Amino acid sequence: MTPELLITARLPPFLFEPLRARYACHDHFQATDQPALLATAGPRVRGLVQGGGTVTPTVLLDQLPQLEIISVFGVGYDGVPVDYCRTRGILVTHTPDVLTDDVADLATALVLMTARGLVAAERFVRSGEWSRGGPPLTNRLGGKTAGILGLGRIGKAIGRRLEALGMRVAYTGRKPQADVAWRYVPTLAALAADADFLVVACPGGAATHHLVDAGVLAALGAKGTLINIARGTIVDEPALVDALQRGVIRGAGLDVFADEPNVPPPLLAMDNVVLLPHVGSATRETRQAMADLCRANLDAWFAGQPVPARIPELA
Ligand code: NAP
Secondary structure, three states: OOOEEEEOOOOOHHHHHHHHHHOEEEEOOOOOOHHHHHHHHHHHEEEEEEEOOOOOOHHHHHOOOOOOEEEEEOOOOOOOOHHHHHHHOOEEEOOOOOOHHHHHHHHHHHHHHHHHOHHHHHHHHHOOHHHHOOOOOOOOOOOOEEEEEOOOHHHHHHHHHHHHOOOEEEEEOOOOOOOOOOEEOOOHHHHHHHOOEEEEOOOOOHHHOOOEOHHHHHHHOOOOEEEEOOOHHHEOHHHHHHHHHOOOOOEEEEOOOOEOOEOOHHHHOOOOEEEOOOOOOOOHHHHHHHHHHHHHHHHHHHOOOOOOOEOHHHO
């Protein structure tokens, strides 16, 4: 029997079409009557495909009694109720590694854009202001300190890039990492106090909710810029807006927000922030590789073969 899948996110055609060719797919994301879809197909669904940013409530999973696997199209699985899945024996898979370099490139770009005022400089040319004088001076990166919160796959790739730009690298996390020579700082507040750029690269979810709060931003101080490519929930956004408005920190480069696609309106008016629409992994090559891995996880499971990328908690 062809396994039935519930699709709970907007998937790109290069993932959805191959899935439709192999599985009976129920598009919950686009369904006009989601309760009716769940009532009819829910009892037969064996797999669920969601996005990295999708929040999957347990009440939805309660309606899928035959569910065996959740395949996340993304590396972050903070939207999956992992403890619930463990209890029910539901496997959770994701797409690590294949997106690491692109996300690290984007974090590096945000560091460069904020330090060198590149968005304002580009506007300066387009507006014709250049003919009336030179643009303002900006800030050198070489010799400055990057403090990375969460030195995992992406954090390490960011560290390598920023080191190549002549920056010092330090990091914090729940424990020191064995395979790096960079300085481990045990607390986030101490790392922020040291850092010129505080780069957030840890997972989202309850354990990291509002880890970057008013106290951490005060420690980062007026020399400091916050870069977040991880999850909006890790930063207390009202505290960030307040810190930027009052000049407590110098600036921010943000690819992620607490309530995407909604961005706090005060940020839109600030010249010292760079705002991107969650594009860390958004290259054709990487999204294709993510799609292939998302599908490979499902194919392996339903073929009874070893699954390439289970989340570590349920491995
Ligand atoms: P990873 O390899 O699992 O790295 C996460 C790091 O965070 C680990 O070093 C971990 O170290 C640390 N960490 C975990 N829990 C922590 C906590 N409570 N406090 C402090 N540090 C903690 O994951 P990754 O592949 O690098 O991805 C990181 C995150 O990037 C993802 O979860 C996702 O949310 C985000 N992301 C964003 C985009 C985008 O488009 N902007 C794209 C992909 C991924 P310890 O275990 O030693 O603490």
